[in-house]
Amino acid sequence: MSLLEVDAIDAHYGELRALHGLDLRVEEGETLAVVGANGAGKSTLLKAVAGVLRPTAGQVRFDGRDVSAVPDHKRVRLGISLVPEGRRIFRSLSVEENLLVGGHPGRPGPWDLAAVYDAFPLLADRRARTGGYLSGGEQQATAIGRALMANPRLLLLDEVSLGLAPVVVQDIYRALPRITARGTTVLVVEQDLGQALEVADRVQCLLEGRTVLEAPVSQVDREQVAAAYFGLEEV
Numbered sequence: 465m466s467l468l469e470v471d472a473i474d475a476h477y478g479e480l481r482a483l484h485g486l487d488l489r490v491e492e493g494e495t496l497a498v499v500g501a502n503g504a505g506k507s508t509l510l511k512a513v514a515g516v517l518r519p520t521a522g523q524v525r526f527d528g529r530d531v532s533a534v535p536d537h538k539r540v541r542l543g544i545s546l547v548p549e550g551r552r553i554f555r556s557l558s559v560e561e562n563l564l565v566g567g568h569p570g571r572p573g574p575w576d577l578a579a580v581y582d583a584f585p586l587l588a589d590r591r592a593r594t595g596g597y598l599s600g601g602e603q604q605a606t607a608i609g610r611a612l613m614a615n616p617r618l619l620l621l622d623e624v625s626l627g628l629a630p631v632v633v634q635d636i637y638r639a640l641p642r643i644t645a646r647g648t649t650v651l652v653v654e655q656d657l658g659q660a661l662e663v664a665d666r667v668q669c670l671l672e673g674r675t676v677l678e679a680p681v682s683q684v685d686r687e688q689v690a691a692a693y694f695g696l697e698e699v
């Protein structure tokens with residue numbers, strides 16, 4: 465049994481069908497990267513897993529349990545935490561206050577303030593700084609740290625690189641091995657192919673709401689993934 469099993473989900477926005485019978489598996493301990501161009505359905509998929517959006521068909525199972533009808537705040541308590549696109553932190557709270565909000569109400573597990581500062585040393589120096597005065601990278605690290613404070617078994621990261629300078633993106637992704645080392649499984653959605661292939665064990669590529677490629681990163685090269693990404697050939 466996989467930690468996360470997504471079976472044949474459809475998602476709609478009104479008449480628009482954003483996901484077409486999509487399947488996905490995430491094994492405990494692995495990092496899966498879901499890649500795809502703008503509008504491929506990546507964020508919709510993450511929202512369906514987090515419970516922010518209700519699929520119109522199919523099933524989401526977490527740790528063997530059908531969570532399709534479980535609302536998002538209850539999924540957090542089961543161990544699914546989403547870092548949404550756009551780094552939505554509390555701008556009037558300090559870094560540390562933001563983190564503490566994430567830890568309430570707490571699930572038991574390896575994540576606490578010290579563990580987050582260990583994963584993101586840049587936050588330790590900024591712990592008293594107000595959210596609104598942080599750089600984009602610091603805000604992103606705070607958003608991820610806040611999600612970790614809930615002690616997720618599965619951390620969902622949506623486009624953490626969006627709008628950040630490459631060097632800052634590298635800083636953020638450098639924390640990923642420290643996150644998985646504590647036993648947290650990661651599902652990352654990423655438009656930046658290079659970054660995704662660098663951090664993930666497995667990659668799943670979406671095109672117009674369907675999977676066009678799924679493979680261990682060690683068994684594909686960048687050109688194959690890029691071809692699938694742009695829909696250039698049948699893979």
Ligand SMILES: Nc1ncnc2c1ncn2[C@@H]1O[C@H](COP(=O)(O)OP(=O)(O)OP(=O)(O)O)[C@@H](O)[C@H]1O
Nearest residue numbers: 477480482500501502503504505506507508509655
């Ligand atoms: N709130 C919404 N209302 C209507 N259509 C939406 C909404 N959100 C997404 N869509 C549409 O659903 C499809 C999938 O969008 P989604 O955001 O999941 O793609 P994505 O792969 O995450 O792309 P991006 O990288 O641009 O976020 C697109 O056609 C998009 O325009």
